[in-house]
Amino acid sequence: xxxxxxxHVSYGSIVALRGVSIExxxxxxxxxxxxNGAGKSTLLKAIVGAVRPKQGGITIDAKxxxxxxxxxxxxxxxxxxxxxxxxxxxxxxxxxLQLGAIVQRDRTHAEADLEQALALFPVLKDYYRSQxxxxxxxxxxxxxxxxxxxxxPRLLMLDEPSLGLAPLVVDRVFDSxxxxxxxxxxxxxxxxxxARTIELADRIYVLRTGRVEFVGTEEEFADSSAxxxxxxxxx
Ligand code: ATP
Numbered sequence: 001x002x003x004x005x006x007x008h009v010s011y012g013s014i015v016a017l018r019g020v021s022i023e024x025x026x027x028x029x030x031x032x033x034x035x036n037g038a039g040k041s042t043l044l045k046a047i048v049g050a051v052r053p054k055q056g057g058i059t060i061d062a063k064x065x066x067x068x069x070x071x072x073x074x075x076x077x078x079x080x081x082x083x084x085x086x087x088x089x090x091x092x093x094x095x096x097l098q099l100g101a102i103v104q105r106d107r108t109h110a111e112a113d114l115e116q117a118l119a120l121f122p123v124l125k126d127y128y129r130s131q132x133x134x135x136x137x138x139x140x141x142x143x144x145x146x147x148x149x150x151x152x153p154r155l156l157m158l159d160e161p162s163l164g165l166a167p168l169v170v171d172r173v174f175d176s177x178x179x180x181x182x183x184x185x186x187x188x189x190x191x192x193x194x195a196r197t198i199e200l201a202d203r204i205y206v207l208r209t210g211r212v213e214f215v216g217t218e219e220e221f222a223d224s225s226a227x228x229x230x231x232x233x234x235x
Pocket of ligand 1: 041
């Protein structure tokens with residue numbers, strides 16, 4: 001469904017990606033882990049059209065999306081839950097969710113999609129008319145995921161959804177990703193929480209200083225030297 005091939009991205013003189021290639025097959029949950037500054041967020045930014053690679057290709061369903069706007073990429077079925085949630089704290093939960101559905105020209109499924117998103121995160125129903133800023137960090141993360149789901153993505157991409165959350169809340173967020181995969185949504189998960197991501201993902205990429213250090217399954221990963229690096233950030 002998604003391929004990125006030989007991506008090179010720089011911010012001025014800072015090189016963030018040095019030839020990164022990844023692929024995500026339909027129905028897979030792929031995890032990308034690695035220490036701070038490895039280039040994980042930059043990889044996502046390149047995929048969603050927020051930074052332009054100096055070199056390399058990105059395709060969705062075998063068609064190039066290089067140079068397309070972030071909105072056009074969402075319309076192709078790829079939706080991002082950004083790091084830090086980026087929800088509108090002054091708006092209500094309901095209004096935040098409506099914004100997620102804004103790219104949908106066809107409103108036929110809008111109500112059913114909303115019901116499904118609220119069924120996945122019932123707490124959002126309880127606070128439906130409350131200001132989103134009143135929600136806890138974990139609830140805001142759930143709102144950010146629910147909002148992304150209302151664009152009806154086939155590919156959901158998440159940038160560090162566990163950041164700043166208590167372990168029990170992280171469990172709930174990861175459980176919801178497991179359920180979304182079971183419902184047929186393809187997922188690309190960028191995480192610093194290596195242990196949980198390795199458990200959940202069908203395949204894992206380990207990024208380090210802008211390069212792919214490892215790609216494979218949990219079993220292959222446990223046998224590799226990338227294991228300790230990714231878990232403990234050892235250099
Ligand atoms: P983290 O988990 O800390 O966000 P990361 O693996 O997501 O790390 P990136 O945020 O992609 O890594 O950063 C990769 C490299 O690019 C780092 O050296 C970082 O300092 C640099 N970088 C990222 N964003 C910018 C920017 N807007 N301007 C300049 N340098 C940047």
